Amino acid sequence: xxxxxxxxxxxxxxxxxxxxxxxxxxxxxxxxxxxxxxxxxxxxxxxxxxxxxxxxxxxxxxxxxxxxxxxxxxxxxxxxxxxxxxxxxxxxxxxxxxxxxxxxxxxxxxxxxxxxxxxxxxxxxxxxxxxxxxxxxxxxxxxxxxxxxxxxxxxxxxxxxxxxxxxxxxxxxxxxxxxxxxxxxxxxxxxxxxxxxxxxxxxxxxxxxxxxxxxxxxxxxxxxxxxxxxxxxxxxxxxxxxxxxxxxxxxxxxxxxxxxxxxxxxxxxxxxxxxxxxxxxxxxxxxxxxxxxxxxxxxxxxxxxxxxxxxxxxxxxxxxxxxxxxxxxxxxxxxxxxxxxxxxxx
Amino acid sequence: xxxxxxxxxxxxxxxxxxxxxxxxxxxxxxxxxxxxxxxxxxxxxxxxxxxxxxxxxxxxxxxxxxxxxxxxxxxxxxxxxxxxxxxxxxxxxxxxxxxxxxxxxxxxxxxxxxxxxxxxxxxxxxxxxxxxxxxxxxxxxxxxxxxxxxxxxxxxxxxxxxxxxxxxxxxxxxxxxxxxxxxxxxxxxxxxxxxxxxxxxxxxxxxxxxxxxxxxxxxxxxxxxxxxxxxxxxxxxxxxxxxxxx
Numbered sequence: 001x002x003x004x005x006x007x008x009x010x011x012x013x014x015x016x017x018x019x020x021x022x023x024x025x026x027x028x029x030x031x032x033x034x035x036x037x038x039x040x041x042x043x044x045x046x047x048x049x050x051x052x053x054x055x056x057x058x059x060x061x062x063x064x065x066x067x068x069x070x071x072x073x074x075x076x077x078x079x080x081x082x083x084x085x086x087x088x089x090x091x092x093x094x095x096x097x098x099x100x101x102x103x104x105x106x107x108x109x110x111x112x113x114x115x116x117x118x119x120x121x122x123x124x125x126x127x128x129x130x131x132x133x134x135x136x137x138x139x140x141x142x143x144x145x146x147x148x149x150x151x152x153x154x155x156x157x158x159x160x161x162x163x164x165x166x167x168x169x170x171x172x173x174x175x176x177x178x179x180x181x182x183x184x185x186x187x188x189x190x191x192x193x194x195x196x197x198x199x200x201x202x203x204x205x206x207x208x209x210x211x212x213x214x215x216x217x218x219x220x221x222x223x224x225x226x227x228x229x230x231x232x233x234x235x236x237x238x239x240x241x242x243x244x245x246x247x248x249x250x251x252x253x254x255x256x257x258x259x260x261x262x263x264x265x266x267x268x269x270x271x272x273x274x275x276x277x278x279x280x281x282x283x284x285x286x287x288x289x290x291x292x293x294x295x296x297x298x299x300x301x302x303x304x305x306x307x308x309x310x311x312x313x314x315x316x317x318x319x320x321x322x323x324x325x326x327x328x329x330x331x332x333x334x335x336x337x338x339x340x341x342x343x344x345x346x
Numbered sequence: 347x348x349x350x351x352x353x354x355x356x357x358x359x360x361x362x363x364x365x366x367x368x369x370x371x372x373x374x375x376x377x378x379x380x381x382x383x384x385x386x387x388x389x390x391x392x393x394x395x396x397x398x399x400x401x402x403x404x405x406x407x408x409x410x411x412x413x414x415x416x417x418x419x420x421x422x423x424x425x426x427x428x429x430x431x432x433x434x435x436x437x438x439x440x441x442x443x444x445x446x447x448x449x450x451x452x453x454x455x456x457x458x459x460x461x462x463x464x465x466x467x468x469x470x471x472x473x474x475x476x477x478x479x480x481x482x483x484x485x486x487x488x489x490x491x492x493x494x495x496x497x498x499x500x501x502x503x504x505x506x507x508x509x510x511x512x513x514x515x516x517x518x519x520x521x522x523x524x525x526x527x528x529x530x531x532x533x534x535x536x537x538x539x540x541x542x543x544x545x546x547x548x549x550x551x552x553x554x555x556x557x558x559x560x561x562x563x564x565x566x567x568x569x570x571x572x573x574x575x576x577x578x579x580x581x582x583x584x585x586x587x588x589x590x591x592x
Binding site: 168177179 | 428448
């Protein structure tokens with residue numbers, strides 16, 4: 001619900017100030033026309049207090065009964081009715097008091113009724129239109145705020161979902177490997193349970209801050225790679241190149257995970273040989289650049305297909321975080337598929 | 347003695363089946379295979395009674411491997427998580443083990459297989475393979491066998507398909523390959539926006555067409571980038587126009 005225009009102290013002051021200025025002008029004007037001070041003062045107080053009350057009523061009324069778009073004629077009709085009502089009360093209520101108090105003044109009072117009516121109409125009309133404008137702006141502001149809040153919520157939800165895409169295939173296969181190790185190599189199976197738990201904890205971490213250091217991200221990635229190595233045995237080799245400077249850089253949490261997952265999927269499932277997945281990080285010109293490389297077979301798979309869900313989710317996350325679409329790129333050369341990610345370090 | 351083969355790309359996944367097999371002394375494990383290529387070779391060589399087959403494997407998946415074997419042995423599928431495969435299994439009442447599985451579940455699968463023994467033949471797996479080949483990652487390639495060699499053809503390498511008796515002849519830039527399938531199968535599985543059935547006996551990759559010319563009464567002929575000419579029937583012309591948006 002939009003707030004009443006006079007809810008703020010500033011607007012109260014403006015309203016009271018305008019009323020006072022008008023009242024002062026009113027009394028001085030009447031006095032200049034040769035009417036007595038006291039009569040002018042009583043006239044001013046009674047008629048203008050009533051007028052102020054009516055304008056406040058109008059303004060409040062508009063808050064609850066907003067005219068439909070373009071139906072401003074309704075406002076005019078209500079203004080005319082209110083001004084007429086006001087004029088009636090002034091003529092027969094206040095007029096009666098004036099008649100008792102000052103006969104000369106009453107004659108003037110009676111003659112000035114049409115002008116009084118017109119002034120009342122102008123004042124109520126102005127106040128009504130201003131109120132209408134005020135409420136329209138308030139509504140607009142509110143709907144914009146609502147929209148922004150909804151967008152923010154949707155963005156956060158999307159980012160959250162993108163972060164925790166967990167591959168069920170990976171999870172169940174890892175559990176199967178552990179199951180296979182339990183009898184023959186209990187120590188190894190316990191180690192793998194530990195790694196899988198640590199990895200899952202990392203993915204489930206509810207993010208207050210979705211940024212992490214590259215070093216931490218690498219540690220998390222290592223857990224994943226260790227599990228995959230147990231699963232695939234000699235077929236999976238990894239090579240990770242980083243520096244202390246890189247490890248201190250910031251990176252969105254779990255950003256690299258789907259990229260490496262993708263590399264393993266396309267590396268391991270595209271050849272029957274052993275594959276090496278290479279992750280290399282460098283820092284330059286305010287960017288942390290991470291490349292992930294995997295071999296592929298150009299004969300049987302086109303790298304085009306490589307931009308599957310894994311990479312499109314990374315692209316989307318980078319866009320939501322930086323509003324840029326040029327931070328992720330891929331290339332395929334000499335049987336090597338390379339994914340490059342640049343993270344601005346501002 | 348029952349002879350079996352395990353085909354799975356993960357060594358530990360094989361070792362657990364091996365472990366469970368120890369409870370079944372009447373079943374002899376004759377070979378373990380790392381992938382579908384090894385699997386085909388081993389099946390040809392040993393002619394096992396039963397195989398344990400993983401779905402997701404390098405190069406060709408378990409279904410594609412089975413497709414290449416003319417008289418496949420009985421199969422117990424093993425998979426960790428694959429919605430399409432599981433749906434296919436359910437629809438065709440084939441037994442499958444979801445990893446990780448325990449000894450009890452494994453024994454049950456063996457018992458069920460023994461009950462059905464003799465009934466489950468190539469006929470039983472065929473409809474399953476037909477369903478399975480509709481899964482999205484499989485319609486990007488066609489796997490064929492040339493002698494003892496296996497060839498994987500990415501669909502974009504195909505110029506056109508031609509009916510040839512019980513086979514379909516797949517024309518690619520590297521020559522033509524035969525696959526034991528029907529034209530309807532390819533019409534159903536390949537992307538309809540890319541592959542159009544221009545004629546009862548022809549399916550064409552639309553991006554390979556350079557020109558379409560009239561040919562005799564009410565018929566047309568499509569000229570392809572490799573110089574081949576493919577007949578286009580009246581109704582085929584209509585479908586082609588639809589896809590090309592002309």
